[in-house]
Amino acid sequence: QKHLTTKEIGKNIIHFNSIDSTNSYAKGIADKTPSGTLIISEEQLSGRGRLGREWESPKGDGIWMTLILKPKFPPSEGGKLTQIAAASVWQGINKVLGLKSLIKWPNDIVINGKKVCGILTEMSAELNQLHYLIVGIGINVNNEAFHNTIADKATSLFLEKGEKINRRALLCEILNAFELLYDSFVKEGTLKESLNICRNNSAILGKEVIIQQGANQAKAKAVDITEEGLLEVLTEEGKKTEILTGEVSIRGE
Ligand code: ADP
Known part of the structure; x- marks a missing residue:
């Protein structure tokens, strides 16, 4: 079309x-x-x-x-x-x-x-x-x-x-x-x-990512995108949290 x-x-x-x-x-x-x-x-x-x-x-x-x-x-x-x-x-x-x-x-x-x-x-x-x-x-x-x-x-x-x-x-x-x-x-x-x-068609779901929010950096695994459009991640401590926005880079890239 x-x-x-x-x-x-x-x-x-x-x-x-x-x-x-x-x-x-x-x-x-x-x-x-x-x-x-x-x-x-x-x-x-x-x-x-x-x-x-x-x-x-x-x-x-x-x-x-x-x-x-x-x-x-x-x-x-x-x-x-x-x-x-x-x-x-x-x-x-x-x-x-x-x-x-x-x-x-x-x-x-x-x-x-x-x-x-x-x-x-x-x-x-x-x-x-x-x-x-x-x-x-x-x-x-x-x-x-x-x-x-x-x-x-x-x-x-x-x-x-x-x-x-x-x-x-x-x-x-x-x-x-x-x-x-x-x-x-x-x-x-x-x-x-x-x-x-x-x-x-996500570039990051299922992958280890680095989340950068302001001065803070954390490693996590990207798990899902929620109904609200937020990124759900599993932290290194095994906690699930939702990320509103921020820098997400894929580990090793
Ligand atoms: P990010 O989504 O990575 O945070 P932004 O949305 O802030 O990036 O986009 C700006 C960045 O994208 C710039 O700092 C530069 O590194 C990169 N950039 C600038 N122009 C282009 C372009 N035409 N195509 C791809 N990347 C670009």
């Missing part, structure tokens, strides 16, 4: 040749923009990852985009959108390219151990009321190379597939998948379909 079949997601598209960051732009207009609006740019001059880290977004190579969403649920649910987005991108890569990617909880998609997509969900809320959510998705599509600093940990769909990829077809498939998963979440309040994808 190469066409957009959505009712809300991506029906309103704002396209840029160049912009500082699609997430930053989305924040500026979210209050007066309908839910489902998509901001997309050919390049980002200061694309961001988590904690203000840089996201390399060269011109024409990627899908650098942000979705603005205004669901009527409490802000505590916001993080779940990252799992929905990850499942959608996974589906798009799988259906359009036939490539097997893995989801590295909470917000990355990897192929052969290298990052091909990063997701950055941010929200604006006040007094337990959600104003809007913005879901930033950066996918390395036709990148031929990366800067030295990330060359050993980044890859693109082109590099993995060995041929240039039609960004539009991939984008449509991802948005179609996103709307289905998002709708079922909004209607039923459960993440179940997204979780199936995130669990069955």
Whole structure:
């Protein structure tokens, strides 16, 4: 399916040749923009990852985009959108390219151990009321190379597939998948379909991982992703705990 079949997601598209960051732009207009609006740019001059880290977004190579969403649920649910987005991108890569990617909880998609997509969900809320959510998705599509600093940990769909990829077809498939998963979440309040994808195609479940939260580091075994979208781990002391967010690296990698 190469066409957009959505009712809300991506029906309103704002396209840029160049912009500082699609997430930053989305924040500026979210209050007066309908839910489902998509901001997309050919390049980002200061694309961001988590904690203000840089996201390399060269011109024409990627899908650098942000979705603005205004669901009527409490802000505590916001993080779940990252799992929905990850499942959608996974589906798009799988259906359009036939490539097997893995989801590295909470917000990355990897192929052969290298990052091909990063997701950055941010929200604006006040007094337990959600104003809007913005879901930033950066996918390395036709990148031929990366800067030295990330060359050993980044890859693109082109590099993995060995041929240039039609960004539009991939984008449509991802948005179609996103709307289905998002709708079922909004209607039923459960993440179940997204979780199936995130669990069955996880880069970390069943593995020994290192969890870094602030200055603290701990070794653990990644056991499951909960109904809430949290990572359940078994600590070295044999205790099960749930991790809200943080750095997760796979031991030995
Ligand atoms: P993580 O999910 O690993 O915490 P972030 O979400 O913070 O990472 O993403 C930012 C990091 O990703 C950067 O510090 C850099 O190492 C790496 N990075 C930057 N641009 C890209 C890119 N286009 N593809 C893959 N990795 C990138």
